[in-house]
Amino acid sequence: MLILHCPNCGVMADETELTAGGEAHIKRETVGSDDAAFEQYLFQRENPRGVHFERWRHTSGCGKWFHAARCTASLEVFGTYPAQTVEPPKEITDKITAKRPGWSWRSFS
Amino acid sequence: MSEAVSALKSAEYQGFARVSECGLRGMITVRGDLASRKLTKAVEDATGQQMPKPRMVNTDGPSGIAWMSPDELLVMVPYADVTGKLAQIDKALAGEFAMAVNVSDARAVFALNGNAREVLAKLSPADMRRSALPAGEMRRTRLAQVPAAFFADADDAFTVVCFRSVAHYVFDLLKAASDPSSDVGYF
């Protein structure tokens, strides 16, 4: 059972009161973007074995969105952080580096 | 004017815990900036209670304020007073980026007495240990398949709030989970 700390309300929420919101930190393309950018935005998703960044919503709790960094292989949770950011905070990436040296994910490492 | 009644008209069930529908309760959802002095004063004046800290609920009888999310409060008042209290809050919030709505008739409220933690632990994923959910903390979660929120008072009696449309479902859940032969004895 995956248990995530919701940074909005502070509850330790198990996955049955959360909704998975897919991959994190996707840049939204809009008017003026070319086809390749739209293809990337709409369809291309990471599917890593290891470090991954996701969006989650505390649906049955406070109702707010947040981000989670975790390992898809071991289900280890590196940390959760607020939704209002376009990249993982240094505190989170430092924790990942300590546990998975040499990791990378899209443009982050 | 039609007579307002609660969903289950104060139905009761006695198992190893006692389940009682509480009848009509006045409830106002307030959304806005919870750090705002104006908003704080509006809800404190309406209830006589202090603004709660995150996840907490301050109550005295039928009046209270519960923290529901970083931008949402549940204001509880006697049902008969809700229209007046809402007007009072609206007036106090004039000019503020905030919203107050009377949700009294969208809700059902249950009281759980006896080994309430045992009952709720069977139905929700919340950590029901006293150390994890002490008296005065509001826990928004789910009961089986539907959203619900509950908190304990100092005597470990719980107040359970759900949507009125699922009142009967929640009553059935609480009854089944408090069946006299089903006490697990963990709490």
Ligand SMILES: [Zn+2]
């Ligand atoms: Zn939350």
